[in-house]
Amino acid sequence: xxxxxxxxxxxxxxxxxxxxxxxxYEKLKKLKHLNCYFCNSIKVEKTLMSPSIVNLKxxxxxxxxxxxxxxxxxxxxxxxxxxxxxxxYVGNNFAYEARSINYKSKKKSxxxxxxxxxxxxxxxxxxxxxxxxxxWFNEKDN
Numbered sequence: 718x719x720x721x722x723x724x725x726x727x728x729x730x731x732x733x734x735x736x737x738x739x740x741x742y743e744k745l746k747k748l749k750h751l752n753c754y755f756c757n758s759i760k761v762e763k764t765l766m767s768p769s770i771v772n773l774k775x776x777x778x779x780x781x782x783x784x785x786x787x788x789x790x791x792x793x794x795x796x797x798x799x800x801x802x803x804x805x806y807v808g809n810n811f812a813y814e815a816r817s818i819n820y821k822s823k824k825k826s827x828x829x830x831x832x833x834x835x836x837x838x839x840x841x842x843x844x845x846x847x848x849x850x851x852x853w854f855n856e857k858d859n
Contacts, residue, residue, distance in 0.1 A: 725753035726760035728835075793852055800830050800851075807831040812841060819846045 720735050721742060730753055736742040742763070745751050751761045804827055807814040811831035818829070833841070833848075841848045 722764045723751070723761050724764045725756060725758050726762060727758035728753060728756040730755040731764065796851060797853065804828045804830045809833075812837040815841055815846050815848060816844070819844070 718735050718737060719739055719742070720733055722731060722733055724731050732754060734751075736745070742751075746761075749759050752759050753761055807829045808831045811829065811833040814829050814831070838848055838850060
């Protein structure tokens with residue numbers, strides 16, 4: 718058995734999956750039997766993975782995280798804290814709220830943050846609405 722970390726190229730969702738072998742993964746990929754459990758897209762690819770090291774007793778030890786990775790995680794946590802303290806969370810209504818602010822001159826005392834699909838972000842940018850995306854992760858996942 719082999720475990721791969723997979724990424725959906727549509728929604729950027731990361732997930733793990735087990736395969737009988739690397740050849741089995743390739744076979745399923747070729748037959749388009751791999752799909753994202755979140756958005757159901759078949760645009761699923763393998764990502765880089767850190768190896769697991771198994772000692773003679775069979776206990777799994779996770780490889781230590783690279784210093785650069787830890788530094789980036791820390792910076793993302795700082796950005797996340799700043800955003801939470803200085804912006805209003807609007808959840809899935811991000812695209813609507815961004816348009817409301819832009820077109821109705823509805824000036825908020827705080828900026829906004831929330832979730833938007835890749836298509837919504839592209840549409841907002843095409844409309845000339847300033848929007849940025851940053852990686853967002855749950856603290857309990859890391």
